[in-house]
Amino acid sequence: MADVEEYGADLAAFRRRVEELRTARALPSSEALPALDAALFELQHAAEVLWPRYEELAAAGKRNGGRDDAHEHQLLRALFQRLPVAVALLDRDGVVRRLNVAATQLFGMRPGYATGRALAGSFTHEGRPTFRSQVAAVARGEGARSLHVQLLRPPDRSSPRSGALRATLTALRPPQEPRTAVLTVFQTYGDTAPSAPGRGGPAAVRREPAPAEQPATARPALTEMTRHAELLDLIDDMATALLTAPPARDAVAARAAAVLHGRFADWVILDTGGKSETLCRSAVLASSGEVRDAVSAQAPAASPVVADAVDRRAGVLQARLEDPDAFGCDETGAPLLVRAEASSLLCVPLSTGTTGTEPDSGPDSPSTVQGALTLLRTGGRSAFELAEAGAVDRMARHIAFALRRSEM
Incomplete structure (x- = not known):
């Protein structure tokens, strides 16, 4: 911070000296030679002193900013993966760019398999055209949308509505990317807000153990x-x-x-x-x-x-x-x-x-x-x-x- 303030003071003083030299144009030609020598000296000072210091400060800012951005991106990725609802990041054609853990469990797909594939393939045939159209509209900037889709593979076959999902779509511009992505949140009809502590009822949600609480010992894949x-x-x-x-x-x-x-x-x-x-x-x-x-x-x-x-x-x-x-x-x-x-x-x-x-x-x-x-x-x-x-x-x-x- 002190280096930035010192550089700012030097730059302000340099600007004042340049303003004074500009008044030398009104002097007679016989008296303008010393002012010309001073102007050349100030140009040399700007090229050899001020500009190198500016490059050092800019490089230091990029290093600090890069570390901050990387930390911020790691935090956002962790939040994305730990969200308790199914979230997918799609491109304008409905192709999966990223799925969080809840989405991979909902669709029964591994992240490596899902990436690069159209998510509409997980829905029934009658809902695919509507889903693709709504994704394209959101990517064009026509506003957020919400629609209902039906999974091809219901998670619970005993429930006739277990495969029904509400998809909420909104536009998102990822940093340093030229095109708009579509952030999609999927909610099943059984998703409800958790009830107040100490109260039961249909709104109660079963607590899943956190990854850190899982046993460390490996179990056979039965x-x-x-x-x-x-x-x-x-x-x-x-x-x-x-x-x-x-x-x-x-x-x-x-x-x-x-x-x-x-x-x-x-x-x-x-x-x-x-x-x-x-x-x-x-x-x-x-x-x-x-x-x-x-x-x-x-x-x-x-x-x-x-x-x-x-x-x-x-x-x-x-x-x-x-x-x-x-x-x-x-x-x-x-x-x-x-x-x-x-x-x-x-x-x-x-x-x-x-x-x-x-x-x-x-x-x-x-x-x-x-x-x-x-x-x-x-x-x-x-x-x-x-x-x-x-x-x-x-x-x-x-x-x-x-x-x-x-x-x-």
Whole structure:
């Protein structure tokens, strides 16, 4: 602070001397030479003394300000993560930039997976256009908005309104960024203010232990172990069904679909034939009769996700459906995924190869593609995960071998 005051005093004195030198223009030319020498001296003083001192003070201010800003940013990030309500920072297209802890629990997504993906994929199909439009309007500066959305995966299936959310959107300009972001707060219909101390009632909120209160000892992930055991049982049941199936293509497809339907997926669609242009729909298992008939009548080649999986020999995992036309449309042009109320999709090729990337060398090639397996889950179930996709890829290989045996 003393250095700043001293520099200010020197600068004020320099300005006064410059003002006095400006009056030298009225002197005769024979007497103006000493004033010119003094002006050159003042310029040298400004260049060699005043300017270097200004640079030192500016650099010191940036260092102190940088430390203060970094501390402030850390504090804001900590507050954002510890907020008891679900908060998401979105761009003008509704793509997630940041989720706090409560939001990751509400949407059932990890922060690393959610970042860079459209948040509208977590809502039912009818609410996605409205949500995107409102986010874009807030980003354009048209004021804060509030709307209702419905989760594809309700947190509590026993409550019919547990998946209903109120989304409050407001514009936010992050520091040092050129574009406006949209801060979105999500509240479930069960969120209420806590009651006064000593009083019970419906407004009481169950207290969750703080992270610091959690036991320091590591506990086994029992949920993941249980899920892993379930996948192993599913693979074993699939192998048993295929080994005991009659050597016929339709019988193999029916056995495989029966193992997966209900237990693992709400929709099971098996397309067999070898190439996308010659595929035929061998099995369709679902609970909805009218929509099931529309899916059964669809040509597999008209389904973009099936044709892509067969042509590229690579699986397609869409944990949160963002493109309603991914599986194709019915005769009226309505997306089949919307009619089926699908929330998650997994499509894998039925390939007998180990990697699915080797070139074909004939009908008996170890990498021949026998078709595609498509699985859908509806809004009441959790989205497909990578571990489940790996298990389905193994089962698809077993199905491909069974189909190949039936042809031989």
